[in-house]
Amino acid sequence: MTTTRRMLLAAAGGLLATPRIAGAQGALTPVKFSLDWAFQGPQAPYLLALEKGYYRDEGLAVTIDRGFGAGDVPVKIASGAYEFGVGDISAVARLRLTQPGTDVICPFVLAQGSPLSAITLRRTGIRNPKELEGKRVAAPETDGGRQFFPAFARATGIDTAKINWITVTPQLREPMLARGDADAITGFETSGVFSLLALNVPRADIVVMRYSNFGVALLSTGLQVRKAYAEANPRIVTGMIRAIIRGHLDAARDPDGAIAALVRRDATAPVALEKERLAANFEFIRTPEVLSGGFGNLPMSRVQASIETIRTAFNISATLAAEDFYLPQFLPPAEQLRFPAAAG
Missing domain, CATH: 3.40.190.10 (Periplasmic binding protein-like II)
Known part of the structure; x- marks a missing residue:
């Protein structure tokens, strides 16, 4: 275990084990959060988590904006315009490989299957x-x-x-x-x-x-944040992950509730189609690895293989170690990473 990881785990300690209940805890921390695309079925769980107060439970006042594609998100994070983003992490890896000065990392992979x-x-x-x-x-x-x-x-x-x-x-x-x-x-x-x-x-x-x-070995949707911010705010990073997971588990159990949250954000969303789109997206989330070992069941070798796919495809000579890109030490405890059978 690296010194950095020891320090993070020691600092976070029991704070990472349970959601922080706001209210008596003082002011909420403002967080700007960019999604990867328009408000559609796959984006509904993030909105559901917002409506249900899951970010607030972590002491966070989260503002959610739509995105404009995988390549758009890490640029926003790297610039500091947003604290967090979610999108295809291949774009993060490519940014890190081509612009070594950037420090955007992925502490959580939501979708190990790529659409x-x-x-x-x-x-x-x-x-x-x-x-x-x-x-x-x-x-x-x-x-x-x-x-x-x-x-x-x-x-x-x-x-x-x-x-x-x-x-x-x-x-x-x-x-x-x-x-x-x-x-x-x-x-x-x-x-x-x-x-x-x-x-x-x-x-x-x-x-x-x-x-x-x-045969294209790529991972897909993951949370994105600057390493410097994550190391300075481990509780916030873990809280975001936990809230996102809670929103997705609720959406899997109650897709109608998730789509209702989506429609409240965008009244023009076609309900039946977006519900079907949401269900289809869970194919890439509910993978055998996640069902058997939870969201943290992602070996570094698979992350490295995804990085190497990008390096090879773009003939990039620079290297990037998976351990410097995917930082699972920010994940909540294992019991909070399970995908219960009851959730789909």
Whole structure:
């Protein structure tokens, strides 16, 4: 155990074991928290945790804002604009590899399964990844699917020079594919597929090429924070993790309650579709590893493999040790990391 970890554990001590009950504890600590995407089904558990007072239980006054893609979140954290963010941690690893002066870390991985995908429609005739060559692919520049397309391309033999990227806002991505203005899109499967369904595209017409099915070893959604902030505020980091887990467990048990919280934040959210999207997202959270060993059941070797996938895909010579990137010493006690069978 490193000296830093000993100091953190000693300082945190019993404070990490149980939620801090606010009220008699004094003023709440303000925290700005950026999500990874628009307010959709997968983002509902964070809003549910806010409504139920789970952040407040930890002594935190949390403000939640929407995000604009995986590449957008760590930049906000590194700049100090937000204390915390949540999103695909591959973007954090790439930032750390290419900008060694940054200290954004991941203390908690929520989704060990990756929904990064290339998505197309049957009418395009695209049936496999190589057939994306020469085609128009629409995505925001900060979209995780676009940012890590080189890893997908390397695994499948795609010549990236033959991809015709169309840079779009998040709101225009699926409509362009539905209208035929693009031949494919990239992004989280849970975002792309359900947004196409909302545009009345038949499910049978949607073709999904999930990166992980082609051997791309990447983790997915995790909490992001600057190392300096985390070391100075271990109680806050652990409290954020605990509140996020509580929100997700409640959402798994009561998806209707989670979607109700979402609708209260965005009255235009289509209830049935977002509930289905929320359920689909749990496929990437409720993995065999999490079911058997809880959210902390993530070996450093797997984290390192994800980092190496990024280094190889982008031909990055710099190195990054998993132990300097994923810091599980901020996790709550093991009993608070379990995913009970009753929760789904």
